[in-house]
Amino acid sequence: MIIKLNLLLISLFIISSCSSNLSEKSDKLNFIVVFVDDMGYGDLGSFGHPTINTPNLDKMAYEGQKWTQFYSASSVCTPSRAALLTGRLPIRNGMIGSTTRVLFPNSKYGLPDSEITIAERLKENGYKTVAIGKWHLGHKKKYLPLQHGFDYYFGIPYSNDMDKINGETCCPGKQYWQKYQNQRPESINYNVPLIENNDIIERPADQTTITKRFSSKAVEFIKNNKDDNFFIYLAHNLPHTPLFVSDDFLGKSKRGLYGDVIEEIDHGIGLIIKELKKNNLDNNTIIVFTSDNGPWLPFESHSGSAGLLREGKGTTWEGGQRVPGIFWGAEIKPGVISGLGSTMDIFPTLLEMSNISIVNNRIMDGISMKNTLLNHEPSKRETIFYYRSREIYAVRHREFKAHFIVQGSYDYPKGSDKKIILEKPLLYNLNIDPSEKYNIADKNPEILNEINTIIENHKKNLNPPKDLLLDMDW
Template identity: 55%
Template sequence: MKNSNKNKSLKSFLNLTTVTFVMVFFSIPYLGISQDPQLPVKPNVIIIFADDLGYGDLSSYGHPTINTPNLDRMASEGQKWTNFYVGASVCTPSRAALMTGRLPVRNGLTSSEVGVFFPDSHNGIPAEEVTIAEQLKSAGYATGMVGKWHLGHKEEYLPTSHGFDDYYGIPYSNDMDHTGKINSIEEYFGRYTDTYEERTPEEFNVPILRGTEVVERPAKQNTLTKRYTEEAVKWIKNHKEGPFFMYLAHSLPHVPLFVSDEFRGTSKRGLYGDVVEEIDHGVGEIMKLLEAEGLDKNTIVIFTSDNGPWLSTGISGGSAGLLHEGKGSTWEGGMREPGIFWSPGYIKPKLVTGMGTTMDLFNTFSNLAGVAIPADREMDGIDLSPVLFGNGDSPRNEVFYYKGPELYAVRVGAYKAHFITQDGYKPNTLAKHDPPLLFNIEQDPSEKYDLAKKQPEEIERIMQVVKEHNSNMIKGPDLLKDRG
């Protein structure tokens, strides 16, 4: 009788244990609990995106006279990536790549005729594109954007139509809506070369929107960086219960350069340095808020820029450091940017020399939020979690450098092949290369020493990657060319 009772008790215990295990195991996905204890679960995400900031414009990336203590702190306490890339070397396609996790050539948000969207552009980001904001919103995130959008200024193309609950900022670049009626970039350069620091906000009839409504025009650009930071801080405070996604896209240091009185004349680098140091101060304000509210342990902050420095603007533009060329080119200086990831609760200090891109943020944070990557289209992002939160190497081994709809260069591992080159906005420098130029980017980041004749096998290896890439490349229609 006693043995019978013992058997019944044991059987009941095992049944209960089995049921409990099954309940816990199968509840994991629904509770949003990661099955990998190293990975964060639905972390708050803040992406801070500068405009035309060069690879060499932060003191942590080698600038000798621009003081960026807050970004330097982010880099020392978090991860500093030295091979972090954007999806294009100009504003609109680069921002499209960040938002969609896709090369902009796939969705038509790049062009061989027009570099970016203008105030008279007809189109914008297509409704069928899925943005990182829409991904995170579907996972229960509050989503807010502050700053420069540049993916279409009409209501159906604005952030509030593409996954953002709230928006405050300017819909395109701060040098547009020029009251002087300049008709071309050549005319702009011809009139204002080396005099961007003499411009006034009134010369640019740029609007500030809140949601879809114009609340200020022309924008008082001297206080724009300060107000962007204030708006972002306020929004984060209001959504601190989380999870939240804040996309802070600064309008500067894109020319014309403007800075608040507090930072005017404080940098050894002149007005450009003043602007960068004010952006850095804003980063510090956000870090202070996160720490004061106890959000720093569950928030991941990323800082990067949309493309390299606008070298054609002379002293008013930035620096790519040891990298060759800048904005508008597919040389390293045009598309390699500072990439800093900071999160005291999740990210351990590390210098990362592996490759990453802004497109990878789409996959990384979609996966952390538990949202499936769209399966009905070609995606170009890669989940960076192995290197961000563990000891793994970056899973990315390839970077494709497009200018408009044309593939200008490809990097595979240490080697980069250039099929076409052009220095920024200098049409007389356009050149096609057969065989391609070849550089070992790890040993020669300045792209000075062509290895094509010495290592043709590396060119062949890259050409196989190009062949595979082209096999599933369907280019979207040019959405930027329609204006007027």
């Protein structure tokens, strides 16, 4: 009897100490969106990579939800980021270019002020909001994160290979690979600014310590805002080439420099989770982890792997837009989810999970994943549009993907950049044939018809505004 009573007391004590922190806080969740750059579908242990060691992300995938058919809204950087932050296809706000595919240091525009970001809606609802890392939605002050709903910004305004100096070469076809196979890139060759809020604080940014600094900033933000609700947008600018790691991680991975970079990012996520747990915030914080597009294959061993998927960054094959999707924390019900998801779904999902309404004076492309995250209900998303150069190259509907235009990217391999408007569309069943090998168009004309109808309906409400990536200042 004494034992029983004491057990009860012990249990009560444990329960009360576990929940004490929660009960003092609002019913809203905290959110951390980790968005990495050019990491492929196959670059995490839990997504099948043999030699990149990602214990923290693997644990998140196992304890939370691993989404295996999760898509970025674009196969390149700027439109992909615009889509995640606004929940809308970039064709709706000018953030996808007809010829220029991303913003550059001399680009004239950025994400329009009229767009509403996740951060804006959360900030309006009392959240502390921070953007850490790569922005790439306009480098001029009026386009920077502080003007898009973030309380604080620490990061670089565009890609880490831009603003080349000293005759540095960056890109496929320009001997980057020949130069760097056995040599580390140097920050000094890229005149990339590091910005805090609206001001440049370091130029060129020391990229060797940048991943570490971004992770630390996230940890610090959690520590300083643990009594408020917070939203952290942590957009690492790596593993986009040129690759940089801190000395702590150099040579750590069997996978070489690319693996070192991923392992440093993974390590940082471990520190973030540790900080959450230390403050009893893991039960009311959700971490989302994903990538902006597939691997930049021409960089060969300095690029990632799309695993079993075809092609990579820049293309509308699966390797270009399908990315790892990991959702962890709070009440997420563990499991592997093979329903469709999109980075655009993050916006409505986060808002719905904290009972915040979505502004509804505009077309949203995101669809809330809440019921899948909490109860494994089937994903409501049925369609993925694969846009390139403001055109629909391909459409996935349920398991079927039709290609109407095919094109390689970065002229890798040589000659592959030719745009081919197909007379007969290609059709693949991606559930059965994720590598897009076996064309089944001939036997399924009714599915192609269905997809054509979907495209017609989609275009009815589109009215794309001006291409904002085209104009340059100089």
